[in-house]
Amino acid sequence: MRRQLIVALAAGAAVAVAAPLFATPDRVKLPEAYKTDFVLYNHVDRPDRKRVRFMYVNPEAHAIAEPGKVLPEGTVLVMEDHEAAVSADGNLVLDKDGRLAPTDALTGLFVMEKRAGFGAANDLPPEKDNGDWDYAAYKADGSPNTEAKLENCFACHMSRSGRDFTFTYFKNVEDGLPK
Amino acid sequence: MKGLRVAALLTASALPAATSMAEEIPVTMAGMAYAPATIAAKIGDNLALSNDDSEDHNVFVATVGHAVDLGTQKPGEARKLALAKAGRFEVECVIHPEMKAIVEVQQ
Ligand SMILES: [Cu+2]
Numbered sequence: 029m030r031r032q033l034i035v036a037l038a039a040g041a042a043v044a045v046a047a048p049l050f051a052t053p054d055r056v057k058l059p060e061a062y063k064t065d066f067v068l069y070n071h072v073d074r075p076d077r078k079r080v081r082f083m084y085v086n087p088e089a090h091a092i093a094e095p096g097k098v099l100p101e102g103t104v105l106v107m108e109d110h111e112a113a114v115s116a117d118g119n120l121v122l123d124k125d126g127r128l129a130p131t132d133a134l135t136g137l138f139v140m141e142k143r144a145g146f147g148a149a150n151d152l153p154p155e156k157d158n159g160d161w162d163y164a165a166y167k168a169d170g171s172p173n174t175e176a177k178l179e180n181c182f183a184c185h186m187s188r189s190g191r192d193f194t195f196t197y198f199k200n201v202e203d204g205l206p207k
Numbered sequence: 208m209k210g211l212r213v214a215a216l217l218t219a220s221a222l223p224a225a226t227s228m229a230e231e232i233p234v235t236m237a238g239m240a241y242a243p244a245t246i247a248a249k250i251g252d253n254l255a256l257s258n259d260d261s262e263d264h265n266v267f268v269a270t271v272g273h274a275v276d277l278g279t280q281k282p283g284e285a286r287k288l289a290l291a292k293a294g295r296f297e298v299e300c301v302i303h304p305e306m307k308a309i310v311e312v313q314q
Contacts, residue, residue: 070271076278125272126291187304195301196269203270 055149056141056164059086062106069205070196073112073128075120080130082108083196095202099142099192101160107138136173137166140181140194156182158193229253234298234308236260236280241298241308248290248312254298257285263302270296 059066066084073080085093089103113121113129121129140163147160156179163185165176191198229251235242237259246254258264258280266277266286273296277286290312300306 070269070274072269072274072276074276074278076276122289122291124291126289184301187302190304195267196274199269200271205271 055146056139056162058137058139058164058166058170059104059106062086062104066104066106070200071130072196075112075128078112078114078120078128079135080110080112080128082110082130084108085197090205091207093197093201095204099194099198099201101142101144103142103197105140105194105197109135109137111135134168136168137170138181139164139166140185142192150182152182156186158182158185158189161185161193231255233257236264236300236306239264239300239303239306241300241306244308246308246310248310250291250293250312250314252290252312254288254290254310255285256280256288258282264306265301267299267301268296269299270294272296276301 062084066086067090068082068084069090070083071080072083084106086102086104089100092100093103110130111133113131115121123129140161142160143162144160146162147157150158150162152158161182163178163181165173165178165181167173185193185195188195188198191202230248231253232246232248232255234246234254234256236257239260239262248254256266256277259282261282263279263281265279266275266288268275273292273294275288277288279301280286290310293312293314295309295311298308298310
């Protein structure tokens with residue numbers, strides 16, 4: 029009886045330890061002044077979702093990011109999703125370059141941040157190990173998006189392990205982003 | 208007044224002629240590779256990207272000024288990418304980092 033209890037307790041403890049501690053909004057905050065202080069370095073059209081996504085990087089990291097080098101510790105990338113303008117007939121509005129027209133309607137925010145120690149704390153299996161990056165998702169009003177499946181962030185960004193787990197920023201630096 | 212009307216009619220009729228010169232360039236994905244991998248196009252052309260492979264792909268461009276993500280395409284699905292801006296960009300796949308094509312769009 030006693031022994032069984034101990035086994036049960038031990039199993040409970042093992043579960044608690046194995047539960048990943050990654051990607052808590054406590055760790056990866058939404059930078060308050062990203063709109064004014066960060067560098068807007070790209071925007072990606074998502075015609076399939078009728079969205080435009082704006083990409084920002086913190087100026088401290090951008091100042092020292094170099095082509096071909098892993099991104100600096102302390103890099104914070106914010107992706108801001110907006111609804112794209114749709115005409116009365118339901119088609120996406122395009123500008124003269126064929127790009128979508130973003131509206132002011134914000135639909136959500138995604139943040140990834142690289143800090144020494146994040147990787148060790150995350151303790152993810154190799155197929156989800158994104159080095160020292162951690163992720164968080166926020167709603168349009170800035171509150172944490174508790175529905176976001178944060179483990180998926182790691183799984184999908186893994187495909188860009190060759191460019192420091194980013195889809196845009198590392199490549200854009202390599203292509204010669206203005207400082 | 209009458210002159211204006213004629214001018215309007217003329218520009219309207221000129222449009223279809225210009226667009227009929229636009230080409231649709233087929234791009235395939237069989238064997239996890241874009242084919243052709245190097246594409247020369249002109250403004251007004253379209254890439255017709257069809258997934259003729261046996262797994263999902265996701266067309267994605269990260270190049271500044273051309274960045275776009277067409278979403279996941281299941282086998283058999285096709286999507287279009289209109290080329291409305293001159294420049295050179297790389298077509299990637301979100302799922303498979305080794306899939307690449309280079310597109311050069313001229314005036
Ligand atoms: Cu693919």
